[in-house]
Amino acid sequence: xxxxxxxxxxxxxxxxxxxxxxxxxxxxxxxxxxxxxxxxxxxxxxxxxxxxxxxxxxxxxxxxxxxxxxxxxxxxxxxxxxxxxxxxxxxxxxxxxxxxxxxxxxxxxxxxxxx
Amino acid sequence: xxxxxxxxxxxxxxxxxxxxxxxxxxxxxxxxxxxxxxxxxxxxxxxxxxxxxxxxxxxxxxxxxxxxxxxxxxxxxxxxxxxxxxxxxxxxxxxxxxxxxxxxxxxxxxxxxxx
DNA sequence: CAAATATACATTGACAGGCGAGGTATTGTT
DNA sequence: AACAATACCTCGCCTGTCAATGTATATTTG
Numbered sequence: 570x571x572x573x574x575x576x577x578x579x580x581x582x583x584x585x586x587x588x589x590x591x592x593x594x595x596x597x598x599x600x601x602x603x604x605x606x607x608x609x610x611x612x613x614x615x616x617x618x619x620x621x622x623x624x625x626x627x628x629x630x631x632x633x634x635x636x637x638x639x640x641x642x643x644x645x646x647x648x649x650x651x652x653x654x655x656x657x658x659x660x661x662x663x664x665x666x667x668x669x670x671x672x673x674x675x676x677x678x679x680x681x682x683x684x
Numbered sequence: 685x686x687x688x689x690x691x692x693x694x695x696x697x698x699x700x701x702x703x704x705x706x707x708x709x710x711x712x713x714x715x716x717x718x719x720x721x722x723x724x725x726x727x728x729x730x731x732x733x734x735x736x737x738x739x740x741x742x743x744x745x746x747x748x749x750x751x752x753x754x755x756x757x758x759x760x761x762x763x764x765x766x767x768x769x770x771x772x773x774x775x776x777x778x779x780x781x782x783x784x785x786x787x788x789x790x791x792x793x794x795x796x797x798x799x
Numbered sequence: 800c801a802a803a804t805a806t807a808c809a810t811t812g813a814c815a816g817g818c819g820a821g822g823t824a825t826t827g828t829t
Numbered sequence: 830a831a832c833a834a835t836a837c838c839t840c841g842c843c844t845g846t847c848a849a850t851g852t853a854t855a856t857t858t859g
């Protein structure tokens with residue numbers, strides 16, 4: 570996990586919402602998915618993950634319910650709400666803007682902007 | 685300035701160093717340059733700017749000296765060090781990595797990765 | 800059967816970066 | 830005299846991250 574977390578900071582909620590777009594999921598599974606997608610380069614710390622869930626739920630972006638596992642540890646599933654989908658779309662747009670902005674700001678002057 | 689500062693967080697130092705690559709400069713001028721480059725979309729808050737200067741100087745990435753203005757407000761100029769140039773190169777590389785990582789993590793699954 | 804490992808959730812307290820609010824000083828404009 | 834622009838600086842709060850710690854269940858290993 571060599572990536573500075575300050576560079577990911579602010580994206581935690583977006584990342585979680587992205588993982589809920591197509592199916593309900595739970596903390597442990599979402600984190601495993603993140604590790605897989607990044608070939609082990611990145612993972613959310615548990616404390617970060619669960620505090621983000623709380624923020625998202627308080628903000629009305631997700632709802633939660635206990636799974637009815639007959640065996641194994643209990644799981645709290647999360648579902649994205651309509652509001653959450655809108656928020657996600659907005660976060661994605663903001664990311665696209667920020668990405669260009671940062672690229673502009675840290676480009677060595679005189680550099681071609683051909684991307 | 686519609687950009688969420690959490691998305692820029694962690695880039696402040698990189699942005700400042702980028703502005704010192706080709707010439708020494710001072711706080712006010714660097715911030716004006718940032719505003720120009722982003723067409724007014726972004727600017728550093730003064731408190732953010734000056735605390736970043738201090739961090740960078742403590743970290744040996746920049747050195748500072750007072751300008752010898754014969755008129756107008758005094759200016760503290762900053763110069764990037766060799767160490768600062770190396771740090772900048774590293775930050776740029778980390779940004780490139782983080783950018784791809786985040787793109788991967790917030791992509792809607794099933795989306796083409798053609799970029 | 801005991802120990803270790805994996806699954807799964809949750810909280811606490813500390814830390815670091817960003818920033819609002821406030822301050823100082825000089826120069827030019829109205 | 831009042832105001833705006835230039836230019837610097839600091840204090841204290843806020844927020845997101847995370848190490849450490851705790852709970853509980855199931856499976857694997859010796």
